[in-house]
Amino acid sequence: MLSRDEISRIIIKILVDDFEFKDPKLDDNLRDAHGFDSIDAIELLAKIEKMLGFSLTRAEKEAAMDIRTINDILNYLDTIQRRREI
Amino acid sequence: MTRRVVITAAQAITPIGYGQDAIRRSLMAGQSGVKPLRDDGLLTQHISCQVFGSVDYAIDYQFTRSDKKTMGPVAYYACQVAKDVLADSGLGQEFITSGRLGVAFGSTHGSPTVQRDIYRTFFQDLDKGFKGIGAVDYLRSMVHTTAVNITRMFGITGRVVASSTACTTSAQAIGFGYEAVKYGMQDAMLCGGSDEYDTTTVAVFDNLLACSAAYNHAPSRTPRPFDRARDGLVVGEGGGAVILEEYEAAKRRGAPILAEIVGFACNNNGGDLILPNQDGIAQTLKLALADARLRPEQVDFVSAHATATKMGDIIESQAINAVYGEKPLVTALKSYTGHCMGACGVIETIMTLSMMEAGFIVPTLNLEEVDPRCAALRYAREIIDIKIDVAAIQNFAFGGVNTCLLLRRSESL
Numbered sequence: 001m002l003s004r005d006e007i008s009r010i011i012i013k014i015l016v017d018d019f020e021f022k023d024p025k026l027d028d029n030l031r032d033a034h035g036f037d038s039i040d041a042i043e044l045l046a047k048i049e050k051m052l053g054f055s056l057t058r059a060e061k062e063a064a065m066d067i068r069t070i071n072d073i074l075n076y077l078d079t080i081q082r083r084r085e086i
Numbered sequence: 087m088t089r090r091v092v093i094t095a096a097q098a099i100t101p102i103g104y105g106q107d108a109i110r111r112s113l114m115a116g117q118s119g120v121k122p123l124r125d126d127g128l129l130t131q132h133i134s135c136q137v138f139g140s141v142d143y144a145i146d147y148q149f150t151r152s153d154k155k156t157m158g159p160v161a162y163y164a165c166q167v168a169k170d171v172l173a174d175s176g177l178g179q180e181f182i183t184s185g186r187l188g189v190a191f192g193s194t195h196g197s198p199t200v201q202r203d204i205y206r207t208f209f210q211d212l213d214k215g216f217k218g219i220g221a222v223d224y225l226r227s228m229v230h231t232t233a234v235n236i237t238r239m240f241g242i243t244g245r246v247v248a249s250s251t252a253c254t255t256s257a258q259a260i261g262f263g264y265e266a267v268k269y270g271m272q273d274a275m276l277c278g279g280s281d282e283y284d285t286t287t288v289a290v291f292d293n294l295l296a297c298s299a300a301y302n303h304a305p306s307r308t309p310r311p312f313d314r315a316r317d318g319l320v321v322g323e324g325g326g327a328v329i330l331e332e333y334e335a336a337k338r339r340g341a342p343i344l345a346e347i348v349g350f351a352c353n354n355n356g357g358d359l360i361l362p363n364q365d366g367i368a369q370t371l372k373l374a375l376a377d378a379r380l381r382p383e384q385v386d387f388v389s390a391h392a393t394a395t396k397m398g399d400i401i402e403s404q405a406i407n408a409v410y411g412e413k414p415l416v417t418a419l420k421s422y423t424g425h426c427m428g429a430c431g432v433i434e435t436i437m438t439l440s441m442m443e444a445g446f447i448v449p450t451l452n453l454e455e456v457d458p459r460c461a462a463l464r465y466a467r468e469i470i471d472i473k474i475d476v477a478a479i480q481n482f483a484f485g486g487v488n489t490c491l492l493l494r495r496s497e498s499l
Contacts, residue, residue, distance in 0.1 A: 020151040035152050042221035043155075 098326030139322020139424020158197025163325030188244030257431025280325025309394035311418030322424030349378025355486030392418030
């Protein structure tokens, strides 16, 4: 299981490199501050699956659509990883 | 009641340059844009034709990430020329988003580069399944990707026509745009077409023995339309756009008027999907003349489709002769760029506009010895200084589609 810090580093690197975020903060609203939309969310989920090494279920992906901040992403991944460990 | 339609902006990205000035300089210098075929790691080594009409210079695209994510290479060309013509036309943002401006823009088949990425999924390990297909791959590859990326980038809310008829794609776009303005359905139309670098198109024509292969050692010596030593077409890439506006409104706002579109026709041969058809072509030319209410002898210049295939050039020359006789000067502009497929109609229109404005006609490049079977025409054999009042741009496509656009010089309006 990846730690929250490791995931945070990877996610921020993806957001900066692939989604051209400038100086992202953990509580920025992704849409308002960085123009991140639902299509971007789908693209990011594909990258997250690669990072985790397993596929997300349809329900897990739908749950991701409520994400608004990077902290939300980290909480989401925390929950996903813990659920898989059980 | 019909309305007059004028062209108020025109820009193109072509193998002989980006922008009207660069294109005109290359035309006057007799510069060819045909270069060695670039290696795509896929088909290049299996194709006999090793030349391509290449856009081999850098373009400073300044699109945002949000814009770029739904764009394949074909839409980069499309959006760049669209951006240029919207700026050049001087149309205000309020009009652009009003619903009174529409878009007629197409490509041969969307983005083959992105389609190839999608097809790669079929050859991945099964456990990876369809996950190789990105969320936006359809938007980047689909047939109408050029037209709708333009509407998205500039907030255009009018009608969308995304013609996709191979070599007549952008000629149809201009023609259908002209009709939309002429009959009052839109007040202005942004029209054109683009096609990206793609070796599958070369492979298709190569398999049909329609591509040039005898000049791989000297790319600029091919294609050779109407020449005795021609051996086929050369595929090219690029994009072009024009803004069409209703004449009175354009005049009122002081828009730059480059030419009037006075006629358009489009028909089908109603039979074979590949072979050129003299009757079908001649009928298109006559229909365009009827639409423009012009007599054949009023046409000063013909931009021939002339791809340099063995049969196509002969049939076209006979059709031109049958309709116009030997009066108009004829040039095959693909001799400079190669065959830019879905973009050829708009690129040749823009080259013709450039010659109408400056008052000259360039010769067909590589036309050294006219094929006797194409001899019944009056070819420009060197740069000729001449006032072109009326020009015809003709294009024909696989599928038996024929188009003809008739332009009138702006000074005579």
